[in-house]
Amino acid sequence: MAPKSRSKRPSLLSKGRPPTVKPKQAALSSKATRTLIRSHHQLLKARAQAEKAGDAAKLSSIDAQIQANGGLDSYQIASKLGQSMDRGGDSSKLLIEWIKPQLNQWNPNLPKLRVLEVGALSTKNACSRTPSLDVTRIDLNSQEPGILQQDFMERPLPCSDEERFHIISLSLVLNYVPDATGRGDMLKRCVKFLTSQCPIAFVPTLFFVLPVACVDNSRYVTEERLLDILSSLGFELVQSKRSNKLIYQLWHYTGQCSPRSFKKEMLNPGAKRNNFAIILRDG
Structure with a gap:
């Protein structure tokens, strides 16, 4: 008696494909x-x-x-x-998302919009991949070619609009400044580097990222105080977003400033709060 022929089960697709490449583990958790x-x-x-x-x-x-x-x-x-992709990604993606309607006016026959990225960590982020943007990247300790090693507070002041920028990015930079007065000076200095002379209809823009604890758990800074400080410098808040750990904001520079000083004053008492502060001096 002839043996019964067994019908072969179809091979799984996974049998004929190479092993899945496992993502590299981050050096630090x-x-x-x-x-x-x-x-x-x-x-x-x-x-x-x-x-x-x-x-x-x-x-x-x-x-x-x-x-x-x-x-x-x-x-x-x-x-x-x-800021790596497996940890929430590149904050400049949100910047591009917010300004995309304005960037849609641009075409290759026009000059690019100039971006100053302070505290740059990569030359491959969303800003750098956007054709309408010409990005100048600076950092205190450059980690790769394409990032100029420079302290923003020591960068020579621009002499003309051609040396100014349409967008300044301060992503997790202000919290790195070690003292409250230095933080205020940095915000004031941003104004001197912005220009309204643009090839498209575009308002000078400041993109701003801070740890959320700087505004939610500080004795000396609240979201309202941050709004007051930047408004006094001539900025208008146009976009804001929060994650569990970060606050992202987009500010337009209108030039309608009302200069005033802001001291380090207690706004949120509490033993478990942090001491993040911003001092804005006259002049």
Whole structure:
């Protein structure tokens, strides 16, 4: 008796395909990344206080701790991981989403809009891939070609509109400045780098990203106080978005400023609140 022929089961598609490439594991976990960034910010704050007090011994000790943590290089690696695609992605994608209706006016026969990206970590983010934008990237410690190693506060002031920008991006930059007065000075300095002379209908723009704790859990800054500070400099809030950890804002520079000073004053008392502050000086 002839043996019964068994019908073959169809092969699974997975049998004929190469193994799935597993994504590379990040060198640091999300928790370790946040811890390193937080530690670096705290050490910088302590360093600024020691420098102000003229405490050379403490200054030397803090510098040693910063180096033991890997210095600025380690901080930037952690920041890159924090902004990588598998950790929530590139914040400039939201900037492009917000300004896309205006950018749709642009065509290749027109000059590109100029962007100054302060604290740039990558030359491959959404801004850099947008054909209508010419991006100038600067950072205190450049991590790759295409990013100029420069302190924004020491960048020469523009002498003409051609040296100014249509967009300035401060994504997780202001919170890196170690003292409250320096933060106010940085915001004031942005005004000097913006221009309204544009090849399309476009209002000078500031893109701004901060940890949400800077406005929700600070003794000295609230979202309302931030609005008052930037409004006094001539900015108008046009877009705002929150995630669990970050606040994103888009500001138009209208030039309708009402200069005033903002001191470090208690707005939200509480033992568990942080000391993030912005001081805006006259002049």
